[in-house]
Amino acid sequence: xxxxxxxxxxxxxxxxxxxxxxxxxxxxxxxxxxxxxxxxxxxxxxxxxxxxxxxxxxxxxxxxxxxxxxxxxxxxxxxxxxxxxxxxxxxxxxxxxxxxxxxxxxxxxxxxxxxxxxxxxxxxxxxxxxxxxxxxxxxxxxxxxxxxxxxxxxxxxxxxxxxxxxxxxxxxxxxxxxxxxxxxxxxxxxxxxxxxxxxxxxxxxxxxxxxxxxxxxxxxxxxxxxxxxxxxxxxxxxxxxxxxxxxxxxxxxxxxxxxxxxxxxxxxxxxxxxxxxxxxxxxxxxxxxxxxxxxxxxxxxxxxxxxxxxxxxxxxxxxxxxxxxxxxxxxxxxxxxxxxxxxxxxxxxxxxxxxxxxxxxxxxxxxxxxxxxxxxxxxxxxxxxxxxxxxxxxxxxxxxxxxxxxxxxxxxxxxxxxxxxxxxxxxxxxxxxxxxxxxxxxxxxxxxxxxxxxxxxxxxxxxxxxxxxxxxxxxxxxxxxxxxxxxxxxxxxxxxxxxxxxxxxxxxxxxxxxxxxxxxxxxxxxxxxxxxxxxxxxxxxxxxxxxxxxxxxxxxxxxxxxx
Numbered sequence: 001x002x003x004x005x006x007x008x009x010x011x012x013x014x015x016x017x018x019x020x021x022x023x024x025x026x027x028x029x030x031x032x033x034x035x036x037x038x039x040x041x042x043x044x045x046x047x048x049x050x051x052x053x054x055x056x057x058x059x060x061x062x063x064x065x066x067x068x069x070x071x072x073x074x075x076x077x078x079x080x081x082x083x084x085x086x087x088x089x090x091x092x093x094x095x096x097x098x099x100x101x102x103x104x105x106x107x108x109x110x111x112x113x114x115x116x117x118x119x120x121x122x123x124x125x126x127x128x129x130x131x132x133x134x135x136x137x138x139x140x141x142x143x144x145x146x147x148x149x150x151x152x153x154x155x156x157x158x159x160x161x162x163x164x165x166x167x168x169x170x171x172x173x174x175x176x177x178x179x180x181x182x183x184x185x186x187x188x189x190x191x192x193x194x195x196x197x198x199x200x201x202x203x204x205x206x207x208x209x210x211x212x213x214x215x216x217x218x219x220x221x222x223x224x225x226x227x228x229x230x231x232x233x234x235x236x237x238x239x240x241x242x243x244x245x246x247x248x249x250x251x252x253x254x255x256x257x258x259x260x261x262x263x264x265x266x267x268x269x270x271x272x273x274x275x276x277x278x279x280x281x282x283x284x285x286x287x288x289x290x291x292x293x294x295x296x297x298x299x300x301x302x303x304x305x306x307x308x309x310x311x312x313x314x315x316x317x318x319x320x321x322x323x324x325x326x327x328x329x330x331x332x333x334x335x336x337x338x339x340x341x342x343x344x345x346x347x348x349x350x351x352x353x354x355x356x357x358x359x360x361x362x363x364x365x366x367x368x369x370x371x372x373x374x375x376x377x378x379x380x381x382x383x384x385x386x387x388x389x390x391x392x393x394x395x396x397x398x399x400x401x402x403x404x405x406x407x408x409x410x411x412x413x414x415x416x417x418x419x420x421x422x423x424x425x426x427x428x429x430x431x432x433x434x435x436x437x438x439x440x441x442x443x444x445x446x447x448x449x450x451x452x453x454x455x456x457x458x459x460x461x462x463x464x465x466x467x468x469x470x471x472x473x474x475x476x477x478x479x480x481x482x483x484x485x486x487x488x489x490x491x492x493x494x495x496x497x498x499x500x501x502x503x504x505x506x507x508x509x510x511x512x513x514x515x516x517x518x519x520x521x522x523x524x525x526x527x528x529x530x531x532x533x534x535x536x537x538x539x540x541x542x543x544x545x546x547x548x549x550x551x552x553x554x555x556x557x558x559x560x561x562x563x
Contacts, residue, residue, distance in 0.1 A: 001018075001019060001061045001062065001349075001352075001353055002016065002017075002018050002055075002059055002061045002062075002346045003016065003017045003018075003058050003060070003061065003062045003064060003066050003348045003349055003353075004016050004046070004050070004060045004062070004063050004115070004345065005017070005065075005066070005123075005130075005340075005341040005342055005343070005344040005345030005346075005348070006040075006046055006063060006064065006065045006066065006115075006341055006344070007040070007065075007066040007337065007340040007341040008040045008043065008066070008079045008081045008090065008097070009039050009066070009068055009081075010027070010038070010039050010040060010063065010208060010212065010337060011025040011027065011028075011029070011035045011037050011038075011039075011336065011337035011338050011419055012028040012038060012039040012040035012340075012341075012342060012476035013025060013026055013248070013338065013340070013341040014026055014040075014045075014046050014049045014341055015341040015342040015344075015345050015395045016053070016055065016060070016110045016345070017342075017345045017346070017349055017358070018138060019355065019510030020349060020355040020357060020358055020359050021358075021359040022342070022358055022359065022360035022361070022367070023053065023099065023215045023364075023379055024053055024364050024366075024404070025334070025339075025341060025342045025364050025407045026049050026053075026158070026366050027338055027341075027364055027365070027407070027522070027544065028040050028041070028045070028364055028526065028528075029527065029528030030258075030365055030405055030528040030529050030531070031339050031366065031513055031528070031531065032115060032531060033527050033528065033530070033531060034039045034166070034527060034533055034554060035209065035215065035526060035528075036209060036212075036526055036527060036528060037208065037209050037212045037213075037337075037353050039081070040081065040529075041082070042081065042082040042083055042085075043082070043083040043090075043113060043115070044084075044359060044449075045082055045090065046063075046082065046115055046148075047213055048113070050226070050301075051158075051215070052366075053476055057115055057116045057117060058116050058117055058118060059212050060115070060116055060283070061078050062123060062348050062352070063115040063116065063121075063122040063123070063401065064122060064123045064124065064125065064344045064347065065090065065092050065122050065123070065344065065347045066079075066092065066124070066125075066126045066340045066341065066343075066344045067090050067092050067093030067095055067108075067124050067126045067127040067130065067260075067344075068094075068127060068419060069156060070094045071474070072097060072294065072525060076091055076254045077092050077093060077094045077095060078090060078091055078092060079092055079408055080087075083113060085093045085474065088113070089497075090112060090113055091109040091110050091112050091124075092108070093106070093124035093125050093126050093127070093129075094126060094127075095126065095127045095128065095156060095157070096126060096127070096128050096200070096517045097126045097128055097129060097155055097173070097199075098173070099140065099418065100226060100328075101533070103169050103171065103173075104126060104129045104132065104162060104171045104172075104173060105123065105125070105126065105129060105169075105170075105350070105351050106125070106129075107123055107124075107347075107348075107351060107352075108123065108125070108128065109122070109123050109124075110123075110126045111126065115426040115535055116414075116534070117418045118370065119556070123348060123349075123405075124344070125344055125347040126150050126201050126342065127154070127530055128154070128160060129171070129343075129347055130156065130339075130340050130343030130346070130347060131152045131255065131308050131339070131340070131346040132150040132152045132156060132162050132164070132171065132305075132334070132343075132345055133164075133171070133343055133346040133347045133350050134306055134332065134334065134339045134340070134342050134343025134344075134346050135150055135152075135305040135306060135307035135311075135331075135332050135343075136148060136150050136164045136305050136350075136359050137346040137349065137350060137356060137357060137358040138332045138342075138346075138357075138360055138391070139303075139305045139330040139332070140328070140330060141190075141305065141328070141330065142166060142356050142357040145166055145167065145356070146303060147163065147164060147165050147166070147168070147302070147303070148163075148164055148302065148303035148304065148305050148306060148330075149161055149163055149164075149165075149174065149293070149302050149303065149304050149305070149326075149350050150161065150164055150304070150305045150306070151180045151289075151304060151306045151307070151308075152306030152308045152309075153175075153285075153306075153307075153308040153309075153310035153514070154182045154309050154310065154336070154337075155181065155182045155186070155212075155247070155308075155309050156181055156182070156183065156247050157181055157308070158176050158177065158178055158179055158180060158182075158183070158218070158244075159177040159178050159180070159249075159285060159288075159308075159310070160173065160175070160176050160177070161175045161176075161177055161178070161289070161292060162174060164305075166282060166335045166356035167354050167358075169350060169354065169356065171352065171558060172298065174292065175292050177285065177288040177289065177292065178242075178285065178288055179238075179243060179244040179245060180244055180248060180281070180284070181246055181247055182264055182309055182310040183211070183215075183247055183250055183309075184245045184250045184253070184278065184281065184309055184515035184545070185215055185217040185218065185278060185281055185310075185313075185462075186211060186212075186214040186218065187211075187247075187250035187251045187253070187254055188250065188253060188254035188257070188274075188277050189214055189215070189218035189221075189244055189254070189274050189277070189507070190210075190211065190251070190254065191251070191254035191257070191258040192254075192258060192270040192274065193270055194221070194234065194270075194437070195214050195217065195218060195221075197210055201263060205388055208245045209526070210318075211232070211442055214369065215309065215312070216312065217437070217440070218274050218278070218368045219278065219313055219315065220315070220437075220439055220440050220441055220483070221271055221274060221316075221439055221481050222271060222274045222275035222278050222292070223271075223435075223441075223484040223485035224269075224275075224439055225268075225269055225270075225271030225272035225273070225275035226272055226275060227272075227275050227276050227278070227279040228268055228272055228276045228492050229279075230266070230471060231265050231268065231276050231278050232276075232282075232283070233271075234264050234265060234516075235257075235276070235277065235280050235443055236280075238256060238257060238264070239253065239429070241256075244554075245343075248446070248458050251378070257273070261273065266300040269527070270485060278315060279315070279352070281315040281316075282313075282315055283319075284321055285316060285320075286319050286320060287313075289320070289323075289325060290325060292323050292488055293323070293326075298328075300314065301324070301325060301326050302326060302327070302329040303321070303326065303328050303329075303330070304325075304326040304329045304330070305325060305329075305330045305331070305337045306320075306329065306330070306331045306335060307332070307339070307343075308335060309335065309336040310538040311331050311334055311335035311396075311465070312335060312409070312465070314465060314466055314467045314489055315467060316463055317329070317331060317466050317467070318351045318466055318467035320465060322392060327502050327556065328558040331463065331465040331466075332408070333362050333406065333407065333408035333410065333412065333443075333462075333463035333465070334407050334408035334409075334461070334492055335408075336408075336409060337409070338408050338409050339408060339486045340406070346358060350427065354532075359365050361498050362403070362406055362407060362408070362412060362462070362463065362498075363403055363404045363406060363407075363414055363497075364404055364406030364407050364531075364558070365406055365407050365411075365414075365415075366371045366404065366405050366467055367404055367405075367534070368401045368402075368531065368532050368547060368548070369404070369440075370502045371531065371532035371533060371535065372531075372534050373532075373534075373535055374533060374537030374538075374545075374552060374554075376555070376556075377537055377545075377552045377553060377554050377555075378552070378555070379550055379551060379552050379553070380550070380551055380553030381551075382546060382549065382550060383549065384500055384503045384507055386551070387504055387506075387508040387546050387551065388505075388507035388508040388511055388555075389505050389508075389511060390417065390544065390551070391419070391504075391508055391517065392420065392508060392511045395419075395422075395426075395541075395545050396419070396542070396544055397417050397418070397419040397426075397429070397430060397518075397542045397543075397544075398417065398419070398542065398544040398545070399416075399417050399522045399530065399536045399544065399545040399546065399547050400413070400414070400415070400416050400417070400418055400420050400500070400501060400504075400522065400546050400547075401414070401415060401478070401522065401530060401532070401533060401536070401545065401546070401547040401548075402414050402499070402546070402547060402548060403499065403500065404498075404502070404556060405529055406529075407440055410463065410464050410491075410501070410518065410521070411521035411522060411529065412462070412463065412491060412493075412501075412519075412525075413445065413465070413491075413493055413497070413499040413500075413501030413502065413519065414500075414501065414517065415497050415521065415523070415529035416445075416501065416519045416520065416521065416522055416529065417430065417517040417518075417519070417520050417522050417542065418445070418501065418504070418516060418517050418518065418519060419480070419517065420480075420512075420514075420518065421442075421444060421478035421479070421480040421481045421514070421516050421561070422477065422479075422480070422512075422514060423479075423480060424479035424480055425480075426480035426481075426518055427441070427442045427480045427481070427518070430442050430480075430518060430520050433541040434520065434523075434525060434540065435525040435535065436525070436542075439483075439484060441483040441484075441488070441489060442519075442520050443479055443481065443488070443489045443491055443493070443518070443519050443520065444478065444481035444483055444489075444490055444491070444517070444518065444519065445490075445492075445493055445501065445505060445515045445516070445517050445518075445519035446490060446491070446492055446505075446515055446516045447493065447494075447495070447502075447505055447506060447509060447515040448460060448492040448493060448494045448513075449491045449494075450460075450472035450509070450515040453468065453471065453488065453515075453516065454470065454471060454474050454478075455468040455470060455472050455474075455488060456468060456469045456470070458471075458490075458492075459492075460492050461490050461491065462491060462492050462493065462494075462497075464489050464491045467487050467489070468487065468488050468489075469486055469487055470482060470486070470488060478514065478516045480518050481516065482517055491519060495504060501519075505517055505529075522536065524539060533545055533547050533552060537552065537554065538552055539558075540557055540558040541558050542554070542557060543557045
């Protein structure tokens with residue numbers, strides 16, 4: 001059975017599963033330099049993406065569309081999009097399960113749009129369910145046929161804990177853990193510089209992109225501050241005045257604290273406040289999970305999969321991993337809405353086909369497109385070891401565009417800028433050429449075989465989703481990848497991965513003795529990954545671009561400010 005999952009609203013995308021094998025998952029932002037968080041431009045784009053992968057819409061057995069926001073049953077859930085050159089209101093499943101006692105796997109069917117030309121209509125599942133099944137089906141627990149808990153905490157929903165039992169294909173709600181929607185951290189942080197903006201100065205799409213970008217930047221900015229645990233009782237008292245923190249009032253919580261900060265929390269900088277609020281929310285989540293899980297599993301720690309945008313917060317992930325509550329934790333590389341098209345296809349696979357384990361690879365995004373050869377650039381054949389020699393010899397950043405792009409929001413080697421980490425100035429240089437704030441960290445990519453030697457705890461972390469620290473002596477050897485608070489957002493990579501970067505790093509380690517490189521995303525600021533060499537060349541802020549065994553050299557790179 002060929003299943004096509006569709007996410008039409010922000011972080012739009014199309015994913016196709018054949019039986020239980022993921023063929024591809026392509027996000028709109030990764031097509032033609034799309035803006036970050038782009039929706040599908042129109043529903044005809046679904047057919048265009050399928051055609052680009054050699055499929056006809058008529059080949060697809062099931063089209064499934066991501067659910068979206070509704071207040072209650074009297075307010076139908078819809079996605080506002082375009083088709084045939086006109087606006088279209090597309091009915092979909094409600095954002096959350098639980099209405100009228102509907103279970104998380106409730107399947108909704110509609111005939112309001114025909115993706116295939118055969119008048120088959122489409123199915124839809126709750127947005128929350130798309131997150132939870134995307135996380136579970138991609139997990140090692142599903143591969144082993146084991147039960148697991150799934151924690152889903154996304155921007156518009158409170159953290160919800162589910163239990164998945166694959167053998168009976170059942171999903172049950174265990175608990176709604178806290179009356180706090182996942183966007184609360186971003187809404188709070190947005191009341192303080194450098195994230196505060198006058199919302200009247202921009203259109204609604206610009207406002208949405210800004211909001212979606214705040215949480216990740218604020219997590220990095222918090223490293224400039226110090227967690228003030230003495231402020232936790234103050235935060236608790238203020239939040240008691242908000243019985244439920246929803247998308248409608250999360251901003252008001254931040255505004256109240258911002259307006260009275262000198263009286264309520266004297267002496268705390270903006271970074272202190274953001275770091276403290278982040279830690280406070282993590283503490284609340286862990287405390288509530290401890291209550292629920294300890295009561296339900298008094299003898300044996302369960303598995304946990306995590307999904308929703310909040311699963312990108314490495315501080316919270318680290319706290320849960322170190323809590324001892326769970327014997328194993330899984331976070332997919334696409335926990336936010338970048339994985340919604342894939343997740344909605346997983347719902348149909350899980351419910352309708354009797355399969356629960358997805359056969360997938362993180363490198364399932366679009367292939368590089370063939371653009372014009374960049375004018376003025378020289379080009380020559382260059383193997384992986386030769387590129388490692390260039391990195392070691394010249395200490396220059398290199399744009400790498402190789403194979404299929406990563407799925408999810410983070411560059412993991414196929415759409416990366418790689419650079420040596422031995423010079424402490426490299427972090428500032430990379431931030432400058434990418435027009436990023438100076439407090440933003442640059443991630444290390446490390447050979448899996450040596451990760452535990454360099455990082456604490458080390459071990460496998462292929463998707464940059466947990467916090468690590470440098471082991472003694474290594475911070476001086478690779479200073480460019482140490483964050484302001486001494487942590488590192490590590491990516492481990494194996495030489496057997498479906499990425500040339502694993503082999504490049506292996507060769508670099510053999511040459512230099514250092515198993516670590518800098519890894520940051522290859523993209524224009526505010527856009528998805530570079531789709532081709534021509535785009536990276538027009539940007540022109542690195543001397544080298546490496547793609548499919550060819551090294552492009554720019555004799556006159558465009559220098560970024562302060563470089």
